[in-house]
Amino acid sequence: MGNISTGTTLKDRNIDIEDLLRPLCGSSDETSNHLFTTCMVASIIWQRISAWSRVAPIVVSVVRDLLKLCNHVGLKGIVNEIFHGIVMISCLCIWRAKNGVKFANKHAGTSESSNVKYEEEFITNSKGKKLFTCRWIPTNCEPKALVFLNHGYAMECSVSMKGAAMRLVNAGFGVYGIDNQGHGKSDGIKGFISHFNDLVEDCSQFFISICERKENKNKLRILLGESMGGAMVLRLHLKKPDFWDGGVLVAPMCKIADNMRPSPIMFNVLTQLRKFIPTWKIVPGDDIVELAFRDPKIRQEIRDNPLCYKGRVRLQTAMELYTVTVDLEKKLKDVTMAFLIVHGEDDKVTDPLTSKLLYESASSTDKTFKLYPGMWHALTYGEFTENTDIVFADAISWINERIARGNSRPEREQKSKNDKPPDTDKKKDHN
Template sequence: MAMELSVALGFRSRNKLSAFPPIPFSPIHHQPLKYQIPISPRLKLKPRSLASKITLPIAASKKPPIEGVSAELNAIASLNLDHAPTRRRVRAAFAEVQQQLDHCLFKTAPAEIRTEEWYERNSRGLEIFCKRWIHKPGVPLKGALFFCHGYGDTCTFFFEGIAKRIAAAGYDVYAMDYPGFGLSEGLHGYIPNFDDLADDVIEQYTQIKARPELRGLPRFIFGQSMGGAVTLKVHLKEPNNWDGVVLVAPMCKIGEGVLPSPVVLKTVELMSKVMPKAKLTPKRDLAELAFREPSKRKLAVYNVICYDDRTRLQTAMELLRATQDIESHVQKVSAPLLIIHGAADRVTDPAVSQFLYENASSKDKILKLYEGGYHCILEGESDARIFTVIDDIISWLDSRSSVE
C-alpha cells in the first residue's frame, strides 16, 4: 500500500502525523527504550557511543495470520521477506488467490491484455523485476505509460487491474519494482539513497523507451504516493525526456506543522549513520486511513509482499531529504502535468498537491480533487469512483497522444 512520509513514520505532532518520534519504542514491550542522549543543538555525538546505548530491530517482524487462507499459505506468508528470493516465492504462492479477490480491479480486468515479466541486472549489479501490459489487440498503440509505485508497494498487486484498463485503451504499460521492494533485489524496505533509486528508474525506463515499437510515440510517467516523489525526481533529472507526468496523491512536500524539531531530526540523522537498516518507528495499520470502502480495506492484507513493517532509519531520512529537495525545486517541474488527489486524504495532504499545481512552471497542468476521496483513490473507493479516476487518466493521456 502506498504511504506518504509522515504516515509511514507513524507519529503525531501538533495533532498531525509527524515524521519522527522524540523516543523510539521497543517492538516487544512497547516501552520507551532507555537510552540517554543529551538534547542539545550543539551536542556532538560519537557514533560508537550512540550505538552502544540503543538497540533497534533490523529483521522483519512476524505478521498476523490472514483470514480465509489455508495454514500452508499462512505459513508461506509469514516467511521473512527481507530478501528477494523469499518475496518471489510468496508472490507465486498467492498469485491465484489474488486473482480471485472480490475487487473490481481483479473481477473486471480486460481479459485480452497480454503481459510480460522479466528480470534485468542493472549497472549497480541489482536484479530488477519489470513487467509489461501490452495494448489490446486491434487497438492502435497510442503511447507508453511508465509506472512508479508507492512506498512499500509492488507493481504486481492492485496495479495489475489499473494497468490492464489503461492497456485496453491503447497504451503499453511498463512497471518495475525498486531495489528493496516487491520482487527486485535488495533488503526489504531499505532505501540507502533516494537519488540512486531515481537513477535506477531512469536507467531501466530509458532502455525500454528505446524499443522500436515505441519510436515516435509519446511516453508518459505515472507516480503514486511516494512514487510521485520518484516521478518528480526522475523528471527533474531529465526534464525533456517525458511527454507528460501523471501524479496520484503524490508525496512531494512535508505538510505544515508536521516536521519535528531540528534537535530531533539531528538525533535521528546521527542514528541513521550508525545503524541505517534499523527500524525506528512503531508499525501503524494504514488501511483505515487509505481505503474508504471497508470491503476493499480488508483485501490489503493479500498484498503479501508489500513492506508494512517499521520504517528503517536511513529510509526515513532519504524520504525526508527527497521531499525537501523536490519542494526546493518545484518551480522546475515543466512537463504537462495531471495531479489527482482525494480531497479527504489523510495520508498525503491534498494541500501539497495544490502547492505543486500552483508552483510548477508547467504551462499545461491540471489538478483534480475528488470529493471525499481517500489516499488509495485507485484501489479503496467505490467501483464507480475507481473507474472514473482511471477513465480521467486515460482521457488526459488520449488528449496528449498522437493517436486519439
C-alpha cells in the same frame, strides 16, 4: 515436476489453448512452478502456513523445492511429517482452485486478459541487484502511448497496480512497471531505501530503454505515479526535463506538511542514529494501510499481500523520503512538463494542499489539478470502484487529449536539429 496439465504443457502437446495466462491471478503463463510457488495465491498460502507452523517464511521458486521443504524448516518427527502433509494438501487445493477458476472463466465468456499480453522480466541494475519488471501490452491494437507505472512506498506493481494497468491497457496504452529495490519482487531488504537517487536511476534506465526500442520511438511517453511514485515522476522529469511528454500525479509526495516536520534537534538525533542502525524499524507512525485505503476489502488484500511491506518505517527510509520531499519543495517551480494532478480531498497521508502548491508553483504551461471530495489517498487501488472509475476516466481522457494534439516530442526533436543557433553556421564558415 512438469507432468500435470498446465496451460504450457498442453500447448507443448499441440492442444489449442486460448489463453496461457494463469487463471488464479492472470499475471503470467501457467507453468507448474508459477502455479505452485510464485503465484499470488500460492504465496499467500505459504505465508499463512509458515506463520501457523512458526517456521521461517516459505520462499520457493520451483516445485522440486516444495517436496524437500520439510527437510529445511527445523521441525522433527511426527510434527515434520504433519507439516509435509499440510504442504502437499495445499498443493492439491491450489490445483483444484486453478481448475475451478479455469472452468468458470471458460463459461463466463471473455477473460479480462483476452486482449492483453502480460510479461515479467528480471533485470540487473548497475549495483548487481535483480529488479522485477512487468508489462501489459494490448494484443488487438498498436499501443498509442507508453505509460510507466511508479508505485508508492511499501507497494509494488504486479498485483497492487494490476487494476490500474488493466484500465490503461484496455484504453489502448502500453503499460510498464518496475518494483523498486526493497519493494515487491525486487532484491533488497523489504521497505528499506538506502538512497532514493539509486531508485531514480534504476527507473530512468529501465523506462528509457523501453522508449528507445525501435517500435516505441514515436510514441508518447507518460509517467504515472502514486504517493512516493509521484515524487519519482517529478524526479525523473527533473533528471531529463525534455524527455517525458507528461505525468499523471496521484496524491504525490512532494512536500512534508508543516505539522509532520521533525524538530531540528530530533532531525539531528535521527541523522546520527542512521549511521549505526539504518535498517531498524524505529520510526513511529500510524497504520498507513488504515489511513490510505478506503475500501475495507482492498485494505485486507493489502494486508494479505506478502509483496507489500507492512512494518514500521525503517530509519534510513524515513530520512530518505524526508530529504526527497524537502528537495522537491525547493524545485517545484522547475517543473515544466505537462501534468495532471488527482488528489482525494480527505487524504490523510499526503496533504492535498501540497498538490495545490505544486500546481500553482510549477512553470508548466499545460497543467491540471483535480480534487475529489470525500476520496482518500489511494485513488488507483483503494477507493470504491465507482470512485476509481471517475479517477481513471479523467486520467485516460487527459492522456488522450495530449495524443489528439499530436506527438509534440518528435516535432520538438526535429526542430532542435534544424533550428541551430546563428553563430553555429558562422563558426563553421570561419573554420
